[in-house]
Every structure is written in C-alpha cells, then in structure tokens.
Amino acid sequence: MEIVQAIIDRINYIGAAILFVIGLYTVLTHPNLIKKVIGINIMETAVFLLMVSVGYVAGGNAPILGLTKEQTSELYVNPLPTAMILTGIVVAVSITAYSLSLIVKIYEAYGTIEVDEIMELRSEKAVE
Amino acid sequence: MNIVKPSRKEGTKKTFDYFSINCVLIFLVAAVSTLLFVASTLTGSDGNVIGSGSIQTTIGYILKLKPLPLFIIMFPLIGGPLEALIGRKSENLRDSTVVDTTFITFIAILAMYPQVSRGTMNYFIPGVFGHGLSFRVDMLSFIMAATSGVLWLMVTIYAHDYMGIEEHRNRFYLWMSVTYGGVLGTVLAGDMLTMFLFFEIMTFSSYMLVAHNQSKESILAGNNYLYMGIAGGLSLLLGIMLLYAYTGTLNFVPLASQLAELGWRKYLITGLFVLGFGVKAGMLPLHIWLPKAHPVAPTPASALLSGILIKVGAYGMLRVAVSFFVPAANEIVSFGDSLWVVSERLGAIIIWTGVITMAIGVFMALQQSNMKKMLAYHSISQMGYIIMGIGVASYLGYNGAMGFSGSIYHIVNHALFKALLFMVVGLVYLRTKELDMYKLGGMWKKMPFTAFVCVIAILGITGMPGFNGFASKSILHHAIIEAYEYGHPSFKYAEFIFTLVSAGTVCSFIKLFKYVFCGACPEKYKNIDGEKGMMDLAMGGLALMIIAIGQAPNYLLNQFIIPATEGLTFDPAFINEYLVSMDFFNAKDVLGMLWIYLIGIGIFILGTKFDLFHLHLPRWFNIETAFYKPMARGVIMFSNNITKHYEIAIIKSDIIIYTCVLTGIIFLLMKFV
C-alpha cells in the first residue's frame, strides 16, 4: 500500500518520466519526420509537466494578489515555474513551426519525408 | 612571375657580369677576413686588428654586441622574403643579394668569436612563448654556426649557375635563406624550446628544398622527409615536455642527479630525444628519407642537406647527450660515478647504432649507380661515424672528450668534403644530365678543375693523411679504442667494423672517380660545355679549406674544439694528456690508413671482378617496404575504410547514439546514489 501511495504522491514526476521516454521512443523509432517532430513535442510536454509540478504547492492558491475572498489558506502556488513554462511553450511552438516548415522544404526537395529514403538518396549520390 | 620566363639557357651567359664581380669580391673579402680571423685567434687579440679610429670603434662595438645571435638569425630570415621580392625584378641582383646576405651573416658569426672565447655568450628575450627566447653561444655552437656560414656562402656562390636548370628560383632562394635561419637558430639556441622552434622551421623550410622541382619522385621523397620530420619533431616535443615537467628546466644544464630519481621515465626521455634528433641525423632505422631526399633535391640543396642539415640532428644529439644526461662537474667524484649510469647506457646504444649506421650506409653506397644516391648513403655512413663519436662521448662520460672532439671535428670536415662532392656531381649533372655513374666517363678532359677538386674531396673523405678527414677519423678511431679499453670489450668489434667501413669508403670513391672521370668519354658527351667560373670558385674555396685543415689539424682542435669541452663535464686532466698537442701524423695512424687504403683497393678489385656492386637485395631487407610503407598505408586505409563504412551509418543513427549515451551516463552516475 505504501508503494501505491508513494506512486500516487509522485504521479506527476513519474508521468513526466514516462512521457519523456515515450517521446524519445517516438523520435527514435519513427523514420517519418513529422512523427519525429511529434515525438519532440511529447518530450517537451514531459518537461513542462515536471516543471509545473515542481511549482505546485499542495492546497495552495493561485498566486494572484487581491483574491482574498476565496483564499482558503496562507499558501500560494509558486508562480515562477508557470511563467517559465510559458516561455518554454513559446520556444516549443517556434521550434515546431520551424521544423514543420523545414519538412515542407524537404518534401519539395526529396519528394519524401521518410528519413530512410532520404538517406538512401544521399548515399546513392555519395557513391556517384 | 618566375615561372613565366623560360628557363635560363645554360651556357648562354658567358659574360663576366656583376654577379661574378660581386662573387669574386665577396670571396676575396671572405678569404681575407677568414685569414684575419685565424690570425686573431692564434694571437689571442680581440680580432680588432684592422682599421683605426672610427672603424675600430665600430668593429669594437659590433664585437661586444650582446644581441648578435639574434641578428645573425634574423638576417637570413628577413633576407629570404627580400630576395624573393628582388628576384621578381632581376635574377642577377637577387643572386648577388643572396650571396651578400649570406656573407654578412658569415662575418657576423665570426664576429661572435671574441665574446665566445671569453666565455659563453647569453642573450635572452623575455616574453616570447611564455618562457622567453634564449640564445646561448658557446664554442660548440660557434663551430657549428661558422661551418654552416662557410658552407652556405660557397653554396650560394655555386647555386647561381646551377639553378639555371631549375624553375621557381625565387622560391628556392626564399626557402634556402629561411633554412639558413633555422639552422643557425637551432645551433645558437640556449634552451630546448628555442631549439625546437628553429628545428621545426628548419624541417619545414628544408622540405621546400627537397620537394623543389615538383616531380613525382621529389614530392614522394618530400612527403617521406616531411612526415618523418614531423614525427621526429613530435617525439622531441614529448621529450622536452616530459623533461620540463619533471625537472623544471629547459636550459642545457647537467641534470643527471635530478633524472636519477625518475626511474624508467628517464630512459623514455632519453629515447625520445635520440629518436627526435636521430630522424634528422639519418640514424639507422630512421634514415629512409635521406637516400630519397638528397638525390631529388637541387644540387645546392643536396649539398646543404648533406653538409649541414643532418649535422644539426647530430648536434642536437650531442648537445643533449653531453648536457642533460651528465652530472654537473661539482657533483661527481670520478669516472665511475653512479650518476653516469644513464649517460653510459645511452652511450652504449648510440655507439652501436652509429656503428651499424656506418656499416649499412657504406654497404648500400657500394650498391648504388646513381651518384647522388651514393653520396647520400655515404652521408648516412659518415653520420654513423659522428653518431658513434657522440656515443663514445656519452658512454665514457667523464673521459669522453675524445669522442666528443672527434664527432665535432668530423661534423666540420664532413660538411666540407661532402658539400664539395655534391657540387662536383652537380656540375657533372648540369653538363651531361646524367646521374648514373656507369654511363659516364672521361670527364676529366672536359672538366679538369672539377676532377682535381674531386680528388681532393675524395682524399678528404677517405682520410688520406694531409687532408682533413684524416684528422677527425683518427680522433674517432682513438675514441672507439678508448671505449673498449675503458669500457666494455665488445667495442673491439666496433673498432673492426670501423676499419672495414673506412676501407669500404675508399673502395666506393675509387669507383666513383674511375667511372666518372677516367676512361673514355661517351660519344654523346663529346661536345658538352666545360666548367663555369663561379662554380669553380665555390668548389675551389671548399677544396682549399679541406687542404688547410688537413695540413694543420691541430689548429681547429686547439683553438675551438678543446675550448668547447671546457663548459662541459669532461675531465680536464684527460684532455690535457691526450688531446692538447695531439700528434696526428704518427706512424701508427698513418700506417693504419695505408692498410685501409689497401683493403679498399682490394674490395674494389674483388667487387668489379665478381660483380658485387649490383646485388639485388631481398625485399624484406628494405626497411621501408617492410615497415614504414605498410604502416603509412595502414593508417590511411584504416581511416578511409572507417569513413567509408561508418560515417553515414553514424550519421543515420544520430538519436540512437544520443539515447545510448544518455542511458549510459545515467546508469554510470546512478552507482553513486
């Protein structure tokens, strides 16, 4: 029972780790470039989840000053990780956008977005 | 611009142009100043024998100038680019400038003598390299510098006419001057780092001389030279770093007591130094570049390579052997002190390497038909003598002065006669375009003066009494005899080989002279041109020096070589007894030489009779095909194969590598939880 309790207590962290591994697995195994980008996105989500969970304080309020009425306790949730995650999401979005646009260009250039086929095309060219 | 012009047609310029006037003048002035120099060394005056008033003050000022070594090195280093620039305008002017700068450098070298004779000359430029550039001129350095000065002057006079058949002359003179600077820097350096700097400059600039004519063979020979030179340089660097890390000094001071505590590492350091300098010196398993590089280089460059550059390797070895691995004079009690142990073991190895080098060198020389290749193998063989001398100096330690003097003396002598021989061969090649000695003959009619100086050089190299080789060979002979008298009896065999090698040398040069100069002149060479004035001047100068040293062998020994031993850890009593006022022309040595000549002639007769000079050696005997080539090819093949097979694969598996590294690192780190 203790183990289950411990898992439940740390479910966010475990979830983050699992998501990270899933993302990595996706990037690792899929030759499709878009799927690789999706994998990267999953990994990003994992990191954000971890970061946000770090800032969470059990029973804490939203860190907005002046909300005295609904305040149930003296505790506030740490606002800093949330702010950072916002930055992180912006970064993640820009990277996703950029990589998708690159994929479009790659498709135009090679006619495929499977990395295996692209590498084959390249090595054929190298042999020539 | 130099390539656009067609090669200067040989023989078209018979006019006595201003280059010749310049050369003759310089030659005369150099001869006069050398004579004055000799006179001043004998009288012991400060060399301040000419001029009066302001001239005297100027000379006096120059003679006391402290940064003189730096100027000496900078002259050719700055002069080189200047010459190349001038060469774009006028070839004659450039060649004159080359001779002039070389001459000025030579005079500046001589001007160091008063300071050197009073004691070691030190000059330190702080800041450079973080350690400072230090120059230290003692008699040993002075001898080397003066020898290279003489030789360079003669070679530049010679080169003017010879280089007509080569292209890219500006480049040649540029790198020749830079090499000069490198050589002078190496011999005048005061610590290992400075020495290494100039040593590497020398390696690279002389590479440009070797690969000069850009033919396939010269590029190959050059590659050989360059990569071996770099490998040697790196092993030298490793030795320097280890030495500095363990002893904290780079200066040439006795370190035996500090090295004694280092255990096996001291042998590593020793080995690295010997290896590093041995490559340049053409020591046996490392000699393979030499017989390739010397023949393909233009003759002036071959003369310099054989005359000075390989000596720099020997100089480095000598400098290291007599300064680092010996105890300081005040530390030792006697000859058998335990501090000598490194020096002794090092010496024993060097002696045997030297002996093997000389034997194989002369054996290979006998097999050659290409004249320059034969001379190159003789250089290896003669380097064997010098290395053996160094070995004796190091092996006998406190009593090693004989080996030390012998090797220095032989360095000087070999520089003179080997350069002269290369010049002779070069002149023959210039006129006939033929290097195979069996296809030549009767040249003495066409080039009587060349034949005459060739005889002088041959008598020098074979050690005829009355010529310079005799003096150094007898000292070296005494040295090897001492090695088995004071040391291990096995050196008796070394002495035997020594005698045999001398005989082989005699035989080999009889062969050279007979096939090139005697006999009937082949039909196609009936109408070739004769000699050229300036080339004769250069060859004559060297021949004169050979005779002069041969006639008065004690002069060089007493005035320079014995003072050179003073700063080092040698037994003064021993020097006084054996070396000072040494009698060269005693019956025993002269008779020994007679025997050597007889054996040599015997070998020659036997050899021609049984056709021993064209042996086809088995393939495995060639150390190059047996060892170096597979190694070089192996490295290249390995890299190419790896690149071919794995490069794309590695790039493809990018994320797999990331995952593996990540899990690996985390796995390793989790041990510490």
Added chain:
Amino acid sequence: MKRPLNSMQFPLYVLLLLLMGSVIIPLTTEKFNMKAKTVILGTLVLSWGMMLSTFINVLREGPYLYNIGNWGPKIGIQFNIDIFSTSMSLFILSLSILVIIYSLKDIEHEIYFKQISVYYSLVLLLILGMVGITVTNDLFNTYVFMEILAITSCAIISIKRKKENYMASFRYLILNTLGSLSFLFGVALLYMVTGYLNMSEIYIRINQVWELYPTNLLLALGLMLTGLGIKAAVFPLHVWLPDAHSTAPTPSSALLSGLVVKVYIFTAMKLLFRVIGLEIIDTINIPSFITYFAVVGMIMGSVFAIGQRDIKRLLAYSSVAQIGYIFLGVGLATELGLSAGLFHVVSHGFMKSLLFLSAGAIIYKTGKRDIRTFKGIGYQMPLTMILFTVGALGMIGIPGLNGFMSKWYLGFAVLEKGQPIYLIVILLSSFLNAIYYLPIIISAFLTEGEERNIMVLEDIPKTMSIPMVLIASFCIITGFFPQIVMDVVSRAIPTFL
C-alpha cells in the same frame, strides 16, 4: 565599489543593441545596400566597444553580479560579469566582426539576394545568443539563449536553398532540441530540490542537496551533460556537426565552428564548476569520464577527417577533434587544465575560422570543394593559400603559431595531473592532423594544376582578404606571445575552482 551606473549596464545594452539591430535590418532596407552594412557593422562595433569598456572596468574594479530590472536572484535574471564572461564575450564579438566583414562580400555569392538582410538579422541574433549564454548566471536563461542559438543556427544553415542544407538543418534541429530538452529536464530537477535557478544560489545549497537528494542531482547532471555534449559535439554525439558545418554558408561555418560550439563548452564549465562544484563532481568521477570522451574524440575526429574529400567537411571533422582537446583540458579539472582549455578555445576559434574563411575564398573564386582538385591552387590564389597554411600549421602545432602553445599548455596540464599517456594521445592527434592538412598544402603549392600555374595576384576582394590577414596575424602574434591571452584566461579560471 562605486561604478558609473551606465557602465554597469553595458552587458545588457550589448544584448539589447544586438536584438535591435537584428530587428532593424530586415525592416529598414528592402535592398541590401550600404545602409544595411552600416547598421550591421555599427551595431557590432558599438557592442564591441561597450564590451571592451566593461572588460576594462572588470579588470580594474573586479567582477560584479548584475540583476536585470533589480529583481532578486530568486526570481530575476542575473548576469555574472567577471573576467571570464567579459573576456570571452569580447573574443566572440571580435571574431564575429572580422567574420562578418568577410561575409559582406562572400555572402552575395552564397545565398539569394533577397535573403541577405534576413541572414544578417539571424547572425546578429546568433551573436546575441552567444554573448547572452556567456554572461548569464541563470540556468533557465541559459536554456532560452540555447534555444535562440539553436533556431538561429538552424535557420542560417537552411538559408542556403539546397537539398543537403534542409536535411542537415533538420537533423541539427532535432538533435539540438533533444539537447535543450535534456538540459531543461535537468534544470527542472535542480529547481525541484533547490528552489533556485541562479547558479551561485544553487552552488550555495548544493552540498545539502547532495546529501538529501542525490538521485535528483545525478539525474540532472547526466541529462544536462548529455544535452550539452550534443550541442558541443563531443565525439559520439557529434553526428550533426559535419553535415551542418559543411553545408552552411562559409562565413557562418566559421562562426558555428569557431564560436557557437564553444559557448556550450562555457556552459558545461559553468555547470560543472560553478553550479555543482569541484568536490561533488570529483566524488562522482565526472572529470575522468569527460577526459575519456575527449581522448576518443581527439583520435576519431582526426581519423574521420583523413577520409574526407570535401574541404569543409574535413574542417568540420577537425573541429570534432579539436573540441576533444578543449574537453580534455576541462576534464582535468585543474587550474592549468582549464586555462589550457580556454586558451585552446580562443586559439581554435581563430585558427578554425581562418581555415573556413580561406576555404570559403577558394570556393568563392574557383568553386572547388574537393581537395583532390586543389592542385596548383597556391599559384592561383597565393595569399589565400598562405593564410590557409598558417591555420593548418597551427592546427598541427608548429611552434610560432597559437596551436602549438595550446598543445604546450595542455601538455603540462596533463603532466601535472600525472597522466603522460594523454600527452602521447595529444601528439598522436597532432600527427594525424598533419596527415590530412599537409597533403592539401602540398598539392596546392607543389603540384601543377590543369591551369597554367602562373603566379598571379589573386583578386579576392579586399574586404575578404583583410579580415583573414588580421586573424592570421593574431594567430602568429599569440603564437609568439601567448601571455596576451593566457594572462587573461588564467585570471578568469580561479572563479571556477
């Protein structure tokens, strides 16, 4: 300590100025003309001047911590303005200025005319990222700058509209993102146990953390080091580098190889020595792991370089080997080792950019990239090849050039640590360098090409040759007087240990 207020804020001004410049360039000028060039160079020279004055200020009055907007270290971003960060920023800016002067002419020939202003906007952002990552004292801020660098450098690579560029850029992007994510994961883990993102603040609490939560710390360290390893192209993680650096426009290859890779090394150094601290990493043996990776990289980078035919790819692989040298210095974790590493950062930056720029000049003039076609090129372009030779000889480690001095210092650092075997590896790697650099020089100067090898004065533009000559003269000057760099570097190192 009283300082004039404005001079204290110079580092921030530098970043803002670069940001502004990067926004202004594509906005103001439709065409890439003199005005745009003035803006670019003006921005850079002004930031260089400010960085120089900051550097002098720091030398004179000591380092300081600069809080942006006066937020405290708990929530604000902090810059650590000390000798290390200012001198390295100065190095980054100086080299960038030279490379950019070179690129003004070269780039017209490499990318479409329309994109030139965008390119410069990206380059200014790249420089912003590098300076930022060097001065910042905040882990999350480091991550942000890392992402700026990642996106800009990928964009710079893909700005050349070629097939290979897209793929190289994509691969670089994916790996870079993986690296950044690992780094951020580590940052989150560290934040979880310390509650701080500020490096100095974490360092104060790190011992306690090490006792209480070793798993977190070790996980964070592993993730962050792997991430930085990807970005700094440590040997087995170097996979993106050859493609990326060889396909990028040449001036940016010089920037990427000479500088961008180095700032990640700075980050790794900060992480190891300023965040975690020498005691902890010594107990978990990280320095020796780093040296193993470094040594393998030194050899394998050279081995791969020997097999290359494309000049820029060869130079890229050579970078992999040289990064090994730097990491060897870092991994020794001694004062001498770190200073040797930093010295090599500077000297490799100059040498490698010199090599890339001269290779670029060859491509500019002749269009040749295959080293087998370089026969007789020394006669066509003597100046360029002489400069290439200077760089190559520096790489081999010929005394008189700065590469020799870095080997010299590194050698003593290794010996001081008592591991002479690494010294042998260093020299072996030098020899391998000789094997792939010298044939290029030999075939350039000593073989006859198809063209008649007439020695002509080359006509590469002055704006291309002058920066190269300046870089080469710096290589030679620091080769003879290494103290110029070494004095500064060795004063910067004690803040790490």
